[in-house]
Amino acid sequence: MDTNHIAFLISDVARLYRRRFDERTRSFRITGPQMRALVAIMRFPGINQGALAERLDVEPITTCRMVDRLEQASLVERRRDPQDRRAWQLFLTDEAEPIINELQTIGESVLADSLQGIEPAARDAAIALLGRIRDNLGNITQGNDDGPTQGAIRHG
Numbered sequence: 001m002d003t004n005h006i007a008f009l010i011s012d013v014a015r016l017y018r019r020r021f022d023e024r025t026r027s028f029r030i031t032g033p034q035m036r037a038l039v040a041i042m043r044f045p046g047i048n049q050g051a052l053a054e055r056l057d058v059e060p061i062t063t064c065r066m067v068d069r070l071e072q073a074s075l076v077e078r079r080r081d082p083q084d085r086r087a088w089q090l091f092l093t094d095e096a097e098p099i100i101n102e103l104q105t106i107g108e109s110v111l112a113d114s115l116q117g118i119e120p121a122a123r124d125a126a127i128a129l130l131g132r133i134r135d136n137l138g139n140i141t142q143g144n145d146d147g148p149t150q151g152a153i154r155h156g
Contacts, residue, residue: 038075052090
């Protein structure tokens with residue numbers, strides 16, 4: 001098996017980013033997934049639990065429990081969605097602000113460490129390449145996951 005396959009490398013890089021970030025944030029006494037939830041809520045204030053679950057790639061019940069714990073810790077508050085009374089929107093509390101600021105600082109530090117010795121042009125090329133891969137994967141429709149259809153070779 002080729003461990004230098006691009007999909008394995010992307011997975012390894014993501015895993016190592018999470019590991020380094022989690023190592024530097026242990027003192028916060030919240031889990032890595034909870035931190036990722038806080039960051040997602042910061043980036044998308046008013047996100048509902050279903051969209052948060054999708055963004056975190058976890059089951060909705062897992063997200064519900066996670067939000068329950070964050071709410072008990074006074075870091076997140078639920079508000080009724082004015083457009084859909086069955087749904088809840090999620091917002092950070094004022095108590096979450098200093099934690100989020102520290103998480104951002106730590107995240108920037110992990111990123112800076114990971115990019116040591118990489119020229120800006122190479123970094124920009126990697127970002128463009130990964131962005132294209134993400135877009136290609138995002139455009140694959142279910143039932144047609146053989147690969148991108150644009151430019152595909154047709155037999156027949």
